[in-house]
Amino acid sequence: MAESYRIRTDLALETTERFAEENVEIRGVEIRENYNEEKDMKTTVVKIRTENGAKAMKRPQGTYITIEAPDLSLPDEDYHREVAAEIASHLRQLVDLGEEKSILVIGLGNQAITADSLGPHVIDNLRMTRHIIREYGIKGTGEEKMHRISGLIPGVMARTGMETSEIVQGVAAETKPDVVIAIDALAARSTRRLNRTIQITDTGIHPGSGVGNHRHGLTEENLHVKVIGIGVPTVVDAATIVHDAMAHLLDALDEAEQKEFLEEMISPHLHSMFVTPKDVDETVKYLSYTISEGLNQAFAQV
Numbered sequence: 001m002a003e004s005y006r007i008r009t010d011l012a013l014e015t016t017e018r019f020a021e022e023n024v025e026i027r028g029v030e031i032r033e034n035y036n037e038e039k040d041m042k043t044t045v046v047k048i049r050t051e052n053g054a055k056a057m058k059r060p061q062g063t064y065i066t067i068e069a070p071d072l073s074l075p076d077e078d079y080h081r082e083v084a085a086e087i088a089s090h091l092r093q094l095v096d097l098g099e100e101k102s103i104l105v106i107g108l109g110n111q112a113i114t115a116d117s118l119g120p121h122v123i124d125n126l127r128m129t130r131h132i133i134r135e136y137g138i139k140g141t142g143e144e145k146m147h148r149i150s151g152l153i154p155g156v157m158a159r160t161g162m163e164t165s166e167i168v169q170g171v172a173a174e175t176k177p178d179v180v181i182a183i184d185a186l187a188a189r190s191t192r193r194l195n196r197t198i199q200i201t202d203t204g205i206h207p208g209s210g211v212g213n214h215r216h217g218l219t220e221e222n223l224h225v226k227v228i229g230i231g232v233p234t235v236v237d238a239a240t241i242v243h244d245a246m247a248h249l250l251d252a253l254d255e256a257e258q259k260e261f262l263e264e265m266i267s268p269h270l271h272s273m274f275v276t277p278k279d280v281d282e283t284v285k286y287l288s289y290t291i292s293e294g295l296n297q298a299f300a301q302v
Contacts, residue, residue, distance in 0.1 A: 010186035010231060011199055012046045012064035015057050018189075028053025039082050042068040043090075060219070062203035065090050072290070073195040073283045080290045087198065087230075087294025092301075094202050094228055095179050100302055102130070102148040104177035105295065106168055106218065108184035108205070110156045114284060115234040115276040119183040121288030123151040127296050130175075145302035150175060165216035165223075172223050181228045182218045183291060187274070188233035191244050194276070195283045198232050198291070205229030232287050234280060238273040 009015065019026050028050030035042045046064040048054050054061045067086055071079050095101075105126055107119035130150040132141055154160070154167040172180060182205040188194060204219035204227035220227050246261075253261060277283065 009189035009233075011066060011188055011193070011197065011233065012048075012057065012059055012201070013044050013066040013197075013199070014189045014193075015059070016046055019056075026053060026056050029057060039079075039086075040070060041083070041086065043086070044068070060203040062201060063094065064203070065094075065200040067198040067200075068193070068196065069198070070196055072197075072287065073277075073279075075282070075286060080286060081293070083198070084290050084294040084297060087200070087291060088297035090200050091181075091228070091294065091298040094200065095181075095226065095298075097147065097298060097302065100145055100147055101178040102176065103150070103299065104168075104172060104175060104180045105149065105151045106180060106182040107151065107153045108164065108182055108218075110159075111153070114281045115274075116185050118185045118232055118234060118284055118288055118291075120153045121284060122183045122292045122295070123153050125289055125292035126151050127299070129299075147299045147302060149299055150177070163216050165218060168218055169223060172225060177225055179226045179228065180218065180223055181230065181295070183230045185235065186231040186233040187235050187237065189236070189240055189243075191236055191241060193233055194236060195232065195234060195280070195287060198230065201229045202226070203229065205231065230291060232291070234284065235274040235276045238275055241275060 016026065016029065016031055028048065030045075030047040030049060032045045032047075033042065034044075044066045046066070048057055048059060048061045048064070051061070067083065067090075069079070069083050072083060091097075095103075105123060107121070107123035109116040109119040111117045111120045126149065128149050128151055129141065129146055130148040133146065133148050138144070138146055152168065152171055154164045157163060160167065168180070168182075184205050186199065188197065204217055204223075206217040216222065218227050218229075249261075
């Protein structure tokens with residue numbers, strides 16, 4: 001398929017699936033899957049270990065954990081609690097939370113656009129502790145040990161006139177966190193993963209990449225601290241919908257025929273159009289509560 005007609009995705013898992021569809025082996029990339037039948041939850045860990053693997057995947061070296069939960073978009077509190085516990089478990093593996101740490105959580109996105117408001121909603125539901133500890137000390141919290149949690153909603157450049165990375169760099173330089181956790185809405189190449197998938201990675205995050213607005217990334221390289229990225233695909237581009245609708249027909253064509261067909265059917269302007277489910281406002285609320293509860297659980301134990 002021509003590069004201009006590749007379906008956009010922020011999920012490392014979907015990139016590995018594309019290589020599998022094309023029967024291409026990716027050297028330097030390790031993939032491990034686990035399906036919990038009782039919870040109806042599938043976890044896939046993709047580890048990019050070499051430069052060649054990073055080049056093939058077009059992603060930085062690191063760990064990408066994908067949690068696929070089919071009922072994540074439904075208002076099932078018990079199910080969401082199980083997903084939150086899964087998030088907390090993986091977060092503890094990526095970040096050593098066995099000793100007190102200062103953690104800065106960044107809620108990326110535009111609060112005025114529902115599908116892009118996941119990050120800010122997560123910040124709204126987090127338990128902040130840094131200001132309490134600074135004011136009263138640990139004893140004032142009633143705990144023997146506690147992580148210092150602070151949060152930031154940097155907004156978008158159209159409103160602030162500043163790159164998100166500039167704002168976060170300034171706050172990080174002043175508050176000196178041990179780790180930064182950035183939450184953002186992502187794009188998927190499959191409609192079935194919309195609002196049903198969570199990706200956690202230790203490679204940071206690039207604000208706006210899901211809709212093609214490439215900004216300076218929030219990474220360890222430019223923030224000088226470990227950066228964890230957490231994202232949920234809330235949008236797909238219109239070309240993805242065309243591709244999914246024609247999937248049964250494409251299966252009957254060889255690679256050259258698929259390329260020719262997609263070039264005729266998918267107009268270039270469709271790649272600048274993004275679509276989200278009609279109930280995205282309610283879904284984003286559920287998702288934000290689940291992610292914030294997962295973070296709260298992870299931070300509660302020292």
